[in-house]
Amino acid sequence: MADKIFENNQVSIVGEIVSDFRFSHEVYGEGFYVVDVAVNRLSNFMDYIPLMISERLIDVNEDYIGQTIYVMGQFRSFNRHEEKKNRLVLSVFVRELELLDEIDEDIKTNQIFLDGYICKDPIYRKTPLGREIADLLIAVNRSYGKSDYIPCICWGRNARFASGFEVGGHVQVWGRIQSREYVKKLSETETEKRVAYEVSVSKVEFIEDEE
Numbered sequence: 001m002a003d004k005i006f007e008n009n010q011v012s013i014v015g016e017i018v019s020d021f022r023f024s025h026e027v028y029g030e031g032f033y034v035v036d037v038a039v040n041r042l043s044n045f046m047d048y049i050p051l052m053i054s055e056r057l058i059d060v061n062e063d064y065i066g067q068t069i070y071v072m073g074q075f076r077s078f079n080r081h082e083e084k085k086n087r088l089v090l091s092v093f094v095r096e097l098e099l100l101d102e103i104d105e106d107i108k109t110n111q112i113f114l115d116g117y118i119c120k121d122p123i124y125r126k127t128p129l130g131r132e133i134a135d136l137l138i139a140v141n142r143s144y145g146k147s148d149y150i151p152c153i154c155w156g157r158n159a160r161f162a163s164g165f166e167v168g169g170h171v172q173v174w175g176r177i178q179s180r181e182y183v184k185k186l187s188e189t190e191t192e193k194r195v196a197y198e199v200s201v202s203k204v205e206f207i208e209d210e211e
Contacts, residue, residue: 008115009074009140009148011092011177013049014103015039015110017067021060024052031055034091037069039110039177047110047179048195050091052076057097068100075112075140075177075199077148088149090197092177110176112199114150115207116140117170124163134159136201138171151198158204170207175199 015037024032033053038046051071053060073094079086103109116138123135136152152173154162165171178200183191 009076009142010072010113011075011111012070012072012108013037013039013051013092013110013177014068014070014100014107015049017064017069018048019065020063021053031060033060035064037071041110041176041178047177049110049177049179049197051094052091053094053097057094064099068103069097070100070107071097074142075114075148075150076142077150088151090150111174112177113172113174114138114140114152114199115170115172116147116150118165118167119149121167122163122165124159132156132159134162136162136165136171136173138173151196152201153198154201154204158201161206162201162204165206170209172205172207173199173201174203175201 017035018038019036021033021035024034026032031054033055034050035053036048036050038048041047071092071094073092073096075090076093077088077090080089118136119139120137125133127133132155134154136154138150138152139147140150141147152175176199178198180196180198182194182196184194185191
């Protein structure tokens with residue numbers, strides 16, 4: 001069963017390490033740390049993506065800033081309780097990694113495949129310039145009865161197609177992980193800059209499950 005679970009959520013990323021390792025949590029004596037990588041987008045824009053890495057995979061006390069890293073893993077979510085509500089926190093859970101001397105021109109630096117279920121009605125809208133967008137929230141099953149909740153954004157034809165999806169629908173998406181800054185209003189006078197992560201969908205398919 002485990003292999004099946006890994007197949008429904010696959011990420012590979014090549015990027016430059018741009019932060020130190022920050023302790024996240026411990027499971028059965030194994031420490032997990034978060035480190036940020038900068039990944040080039042085609043438009044010379046950088047996506048900054050957090051990686052969750054076990055201390056058994058890399059020496060978390062070393063300084064790797066500026067190094068190129070290639071990772072394979074899964075895009076995972078957990079709820080962090082803040083003030084009176086839960087906030088969805090996303091990171092790439094790393095299963096394998098390799099430090100690279102340089103990035104091969106042919107390598108895709110950011111790709112993800114998800115196989116999951118629509119868990120919220122799609123939100124379809126048009127930008128002021130008429131660009132069509134649909135926001136999806138996809139639940140991807142993990143072992144031990146857990147699920148990851150992954151926000152996805154579709155454009156154009158894909159957005160129109162996805163706008164008709166119903167809660168519970170089985171979908172597969174291919175795309176890339178992107179980061180986006182936004183300002184969160186904390187009170188009348190206070191705001192805070194935050195970063196959201198989502199999958200920018202390049203291809204989406206609806207799967208007809210057999211009864």
